[in-house]
Amino acid sequence: MTFSLTTHKPDLFKNDLNHPLKYKGHEAALPSGYATNRLIAMVRDPYWLFCYWDFDNNSWETVNQYIKQPFFLRLLTEENELAKIPINPQARSWYINTYAPGKTISLELVVCTASGFLVLLKSNLITMPTGSVSSFTDELWLSINELYSEKYCLSLGGSPHYWQKEAKREEAHYLASPIPQLLPSAKDHYLWLDTELIIYGKTTPDAVLLQNDQVVALDPEGQFQLHFKLNDGKQSLNFESYAKNGLSKTKALTVERSLQP
């Protein structure tokens, strides 16, 4: 019994049944392609796009003719080329991290020939979601930034893993909740080192405090303490405090850890 039809249920009921029953019967056959020259780009999220391509018979001949040459997907904005990604034309699909949220993007599938790049396919245009708060404010409305920040925080306050993931992707590649580590078995000789990071501070008690866009809980006196597992690398932690009277303060902290083998 599993009609887990939205993405939220597995979160709640992730140990879903692995039902022994396999659906019986043959799967209908679909064509492997539609013999059309086509390069299609699709948005996956603010960073990633998915693309797939197909060739007509003539173009497949061209592809085969140059099969030993390098093929690329060129990632283009209206102004410039963002990247050239080496691909295998027979793969027929590819995921690309555009590193370009908010940008309007198109692709070209090209092969590098002796006389330069030969464009085989051009894609549709797609606009990546920004993944962030717009910097545009409506002139017809009076926007109160401080107020907005406060409400924005409140909304973030109930953040599901979406927000955590997004924050992680942006800044905190090396920050994670402290997780109990498994020590090696006692019978082996070992040396085990690790470290954690504790940050504490204080702000106006009624302010809203953000650490890398995540809300930080304050005690009634405005004090806070954060506890992270600290992995190798350099991390910067940005703190923004928004007071009720509209004032804001920003402070940043950079920490580096390097564990020598």
Add this chain to the structure above:
Amino acid sequence: MKKGYLAIILHAHLPYIRHLSDGDLEEEWLYEAIIETYIPLLNLLENLEAERVPVRIGISLTPPLLNMLEDKTLLKRFKKRLEVYLELADKEVKRTERTYPFNETAQLYKNNLLNVKAKFEFFQGDLIAPFKHFQSVGMVELLASAATHGYLPLMDLTPNCQKAQIVQGVSEYKRFFGVDPKGFWLPECGFSPGIDTFLAANGLRYFITDTHALLHANIKPRYANYAPIYTPGKVAAFGRDQESSKQVWSATEGYPGDYDYRDFYRDIGFDLDYEYLHFILEPVGSRKMTGFKYYKITSSSDYKEPYYPATARAKAKLHAANFVFNREAQVNYLATITDRPPILVAPYDAELFGHWWFEGPIFLEEVLRLAANSSVLELVTPKDYLEYHPTNQIAIPSASSWGYNGYNEVWLEGSNDWIYPHLHAAGWHLANLAAQKDLPQSKQRRLNQAARELLLAESSDWAFIMKTGTFADYARKRTKEHLANFWQLTTNLDQPLNDLVEKLEKLNPIFPEIDYRIFA
């Protein structure tokens, strides 16, 4: 005037599953949802109506669900299945006779099943009529939804398919409820700019999105997600409230994970002797959930203790009070920093209440009762809000969904990305055919069936199931089957295919009044 608004919206949906032969496992999803969610939901609305509680709640019943609920064959099979469950209930009450508290739980399941049977007979098998009734007395606002729960943002390249999903969804709503819908449930809250123009063209006034559709909107909304924005297409977008969402959805912090609540996984279908259960496991024969579960969640491990229904019931009421208290606190606070009463939009999958979270209907009934009597909150639907506050800011909501990570990746990843070249090709092909004029009746009938097959292939459920892995074979097979049917029906139109058309009309009789030209 109250300080703020609470809009609870339930989204009821199941993929269209109707096999020629009786007894397939996937078809039981409908039967289980009727028993565990839809009838309990009607019961709680009935209780509140009897108490004259001034309730307002939004409910979307998707076209596939409505089509299954009116399907005589499925309803006949349901009645038959219900008798088997009742037989099991009798056996269970007897088996647990001298064991406390198991007998109490068995008796509870038996009473629930008897209630389902009585209600089903009382409504003469028509479970859509009572929802219509609750809309007519003003307790419920029913929302329309896409024809087959197609995930619209990934149809950006085939806008004719986005349009067809919306047009067919709205026309099914009119067929079932006899009035025009005002609100639209975007499947998976999936939005991308442009979809709003199709909604507006079909007379819809609002839709529900996830929080960041508003927070990341272009231009920055003044009230964040505590007021709707109008899209350039002049439809209002309401953004989900994260706090109320987390309290109900979250596995770690949410109410449904409370240790006193009934455990979903521990089921006698896997615990008891095969011989004892064989009559309920037939005709498939493999072990499965039966709905008879006697343990509470107890802990995060496999260790389980007996379930006490009365304790769990009390807990559900306690959680309801906590939920309303928190919404009041939220509104009280927001009211101090905004110049208009904030709206908290709380959408949930209907099947969470009752099916996954057994005590969910008790919780929901109590939440509605408390919120309706709150001095701080006013229960509304988004339509009511727009009547109170017709002036709203104009901005473009961000592309988004309520799926994992907030965008399209659930329905576009390694397990399911292969479907898009086929769906796109079919969408473009049908657009060309739909633009042809003066086709003879026989070809139109054939293309109507092709439209049904394409819509069925577009259900977001298949891509989702492929990703989650359980029943992935079934989802793959359904996608391929509908697409293969589509290509058969739309290739060589001059070659007659009457037998196939007739066969497929019987096999997939969804949308009796469809007109393929919606794909133009």
